[in-house]
Amino acid sequence: GENVEQHPSTLSVQEGDSAVIKCTYSDSASNYFPWYKQELGKRPQLIIDIRSNVGEKKDQRIAVTLNKTAKHFSLHITETQPEDSAVYFCAASMRQAGTALIFGKGTTLSVSS
Amino acid sequence: NAGVTQTPKFQVLKTGQSMTLQCAQDMNHNSMYWYRQDPGMGLRLIYYSASEGTTDKGEVPNGYNVSRLNKREFSLRLESAAPSQTSVYFCASSPLGVMANQPQHFGDGTRLSIL
Numbered sequence: 618g619e620n621v622e623q624h625p626s627t628l629s630v631q632e633g634d635s636a637v638i639k640c641t642y643s644d645s646a647s648n649y650f651p652w653y654k655q656e657l658g659k660r661p662q663l664i665i666d667i668r669s670n671v672g673e674k675k676d677q678r679i680a681v682t683l684n685k686t687a688k689h690f691s692l693h694i695t696e697t698q699p700e701d702s703a704v705y706f707c708a709a710s711m712r713q714a715g716t717a718l719i720f721g722k723g724t725t726l727s728v729s730s
Numbered sequence: 731n732a733g734v735t736q737t738p739k740f741q742v743l744k745t746g747q748s749m750t751l752q753c754a755q756d757m758n759h760n761s762m763y764w765y766r767q768d769p770g771m772g773l774r775l776i777y778y779s780a781s782e783g784t785t786d787k788g789e790v791p792n793g794y795n796v797s798r799l800n801k802r803e804f805s806l807r808l809e810s811a812a813p814s815q816t817s818v819y820f821c822a823s824s825p826l827g828v829m830a831n832q833p834q835h836f837g838d839g840t841r842l843s844i845l
Contacts, residue, residue, distance in 0.1 A: 623772075626770075648831065649831040649832075651833050651834075653836075659838075660820065660836040660837060660838050660839060661773065661820070661836050662836070663833045663834075663835075666833055668831050706772060706773065708773075710831070717763075717775050717778060717788055717789075718775070718834065719775070719789070720765075720772040720773040720774070721772055722770060722771060722772040723770075723772050
């Protein structure tokens with residue numbers, strides 16, 4: 618079936634470093650790619666999203682890039698801070714089940730000061 | 731605005747018991763979703779409702795039923811709970827559905843343990 622693969626599963630960086638999380642998807646018709654941040658015991662919250670007609674989108678320290686040919690997209694966090702520590706999920710819209718988001722399995726980001 | 735509200739927040743059941751998880755949104759969204767979240771598995775779609783009056787299966791529908799009661803409310807029912815259904819359940823909503831390229835807004839989750 619359609620799926621989304623996310624790497625790495627864990628990522629540890631020093632405060633001020635950059636962090637990159639990568640996802641690949643299988644459905645060539647996917648056209649919407651959100652990223653969610655989930656702090657421990659909290660709800661997933663949207664931090665940035667990108668649509669298939671755009672190759673890159675930036676919001677302050679967060680950016681997302683999309684390569685539709687290769688079917689992969691990435692989250693870039695610059696100047697990381699301890700409060701960036703959380704689990705990050707990528708997702709892609711999929712034709713399966715008509716209309717749905719399929720999520721990656723998550724990346725646990727730890728930023729140490 | 732409360733956004734997406736889920737009740738209860740925590741529940742412990744015995745194997746074979748039934749229960750209904752409630753979800754309501756006050757954002758006038760058309761589409762609503764139920765996910766389960768297990769360690770290392772991400773969020774998996776159980777059922778969704780693209781609009782009032784319609785429901786469809788997601789990735790992992792077995793053992794669950796849903797009801798879109800009205801535009802605001804979307805409930806998830808476990809008819810005969812099994813230990814494998816121990817999980818955190820999230821409800822979400824979006825204005826027009828994911829294929830309209832709109833984000834989903836999540837509730838706080840229901841932590842369900844089945845003994």
